[in-house]
Amino acid sequence: MTNTPIGLDGIRALCAALLPGDDAAEAAIAARQAQLTKPAGSLGRLETLVGWLGRWQGREIPRLDTVAVLVFAGNHGVVARGVSPFPQAVTAQMVENFARGGAAINQLAAVAGATLRVVPLELDRPTADLCTGPAMTEAEFMAAFNAGHDAVAPELDLLCLGEMGIGNTTAGAALAAALFGADGAASLGAFWAGRGTGIDDAGLRRKREAIDAAIAFHGAALGDPLEAIRRLGGREMAAILGATLAARRHRVPVLLDGFVCTAAAAPLARLAKGGLDHALIAHASAEHGHKALAGRLGMVPLLDLGLRLGEASGAALAVPILRAALACHAGMATFAEAGVAGRDA
Ligand SMILES: Cc1cc2ncn([C@H]3O[C@H](COP(=O)(O)O)[C@@H](O)[C@H]3O)c2cc1C
Ligand SMILES: O=C(O)c1cccnc1
Numbered sequence: 003m004t005n006t007p008i009g010l011d012g013i014r015a016l017c018a019a020l021l022p023g024d025d026a027a028e029a030a031i032a033a034r035q036a037q038l039t040k041p042a043g044s045l046g047r048l049e050t051l052v053g054w055l056g057r058w059q060g061r062e063i064p065r066l067d068t069v070a071v072l073v074f075a076g077n078h079g080v081v082a083r084g085v086s087p088f089p090q091a092v093t094a095q096m097v098e099n100f101a102r103g104g105a106a107i108n109q110l111a112a113v114a115g116a117t118l119r120v121v122p123l124e125l126d127r128p129t130a131d132l133c134t135g136p137a138m139t140e141a142e143f144m145a146a147f148n149a150g151h152d153a154v155a156p157e158l159d160l161l162c163l164g165e166m167g168i169g170n171t172t173a174g175a176a177l178a179a180a181l182f183g184a185d186g187a188a189s190l191g192a193f194w195a196g197r198g199t200g201i202d203d204a205g206l207r208r209k210r211e212a213i214d215a216a217i218a219f220h221g222a223a224l225g226d227p228l229e230a231i232r233r234l235g236g237r238e239m240a241a242i243l244g245a246t247l248a249a250r251r252h253r254v255p256v257l258l259d260g261f262v263c264t265a266a267a268a269p270l271a272r273l274a275k276g277g278l279d280h281a282l283i284a285h286a287s288a289e290h291g292h293k294a295l296a297g298r299l300g301m302v303p304l305l306d307l308g309l310r311l312g313e314a315s316g317a318a319l320a321v322p323i324l325r326a327a328l329a330c331h332a333g334m335a336t337f338a339e340a341g342v343a344g345r346d347a
Pocket of ligand 2: 171198199259260261262263287288289292309310311312313
């Protein structure tokens with residue numbers, strides 16, 4: 003097992019030593035793509051997706067034999083401020099539903115040909131209210147981060163990440179606000195807050211106010227991306243960050259899910275140049291801030307189907323697209339093999 007980081011400085015040290023991807027594998031994949039019986043570039047993003055998989059797996063012939071979905075669950079003290087229409091108890095109830103196979107992600111993981119593991123993180127101990135103090139102590143943050151880090155099996159071919167936690171679209175929006183600000187907007191809360199599970203107008207106002215209050219309370223401490231997620235995030239978000247870093251160390255490409263999942267992984271992009279290069283945003287969530295967040299990360303989500311669920315649903319949905327890309331790459335004939343005349347022949 004790769005060493006688990008000790009403390010925030012341990013995470014920083016790992017981020018300073020991230021390995022680059024495999025240029026040679028990606029180049030070999032691009033060279034084969036150029037020989038396949040299709041006009042150059044005509045399979046669009048399917049072509050570059052294979053190169054991305056190969057680059058991060060370190061394989062000229064990428065594989066999708068072992069695909070895992072990891073869903074982390076945590077509870078949020080900020081729920082007491084009326085920022086979600088659902089009660090906090092729904093987090094644990096949904097964890098039971100996942101175990102019985104009754105949630106959307108159970109169906110989508112099966113369609114993706116992926117294993118599903120749900121990791122509840124101290125659901126009976128919600129984080130502290132982020133408006134009036136750090137959501138997590140350093141010890142709490144590290145425990146959750148390392149639970150995520152250690153949940154990633156090194157031999158995976160692909161990892162899909164997701165979350166469950168009532169109130170976490172508020173935490174995600176606060177984290178996005180801390181990491182990326184909002185050029186020119188009067189209020190960070192107004193810029194980043196969305197309706198999550200469907201909060202009404204009064205709830206949306208409370209959510210915006212909570213985000214603005216949190217940013218004002220924590221102030222300059224939020225300049226450090228790890229402090230930002232410790233102070234504003236939740237255990238499931240810390241675990242997603244830990245899993246994303248572990249995946250990079252194990253050469254496992256990652257599919258991020260929607261707004262909350264992307265916000266949770268975002269500190270890695272701030273901690274290391276190219277820190278999220280091994281990750282794709284699988285889909286553009288309908289949650290208000292997600293496209294803005296993707297834009298600030300310089301990432302283009304793969305799908306846009308209007309989902310706003312979480313649970314890794316969008317990440318799992320993208321797996322069949324990757325399988326299709328790989329099937330074309332591996333199975334198509336070259337111009338020479340098929341006796342098809344090339345361009346300008
Ligand atoms: C039944 C149910 C299933 C869910 N699955 C994911 N979420 C999603 O909604 C929650 C965040 O939205 P908010 O910030 O508005 O509470 C998270 O649990 C997220 O995973 C769900 C929410 C509910 C109610
Ligand atoms: O995009 C998300 O992550 C999301 C959207 C709504 C509710 N929960 C999560």
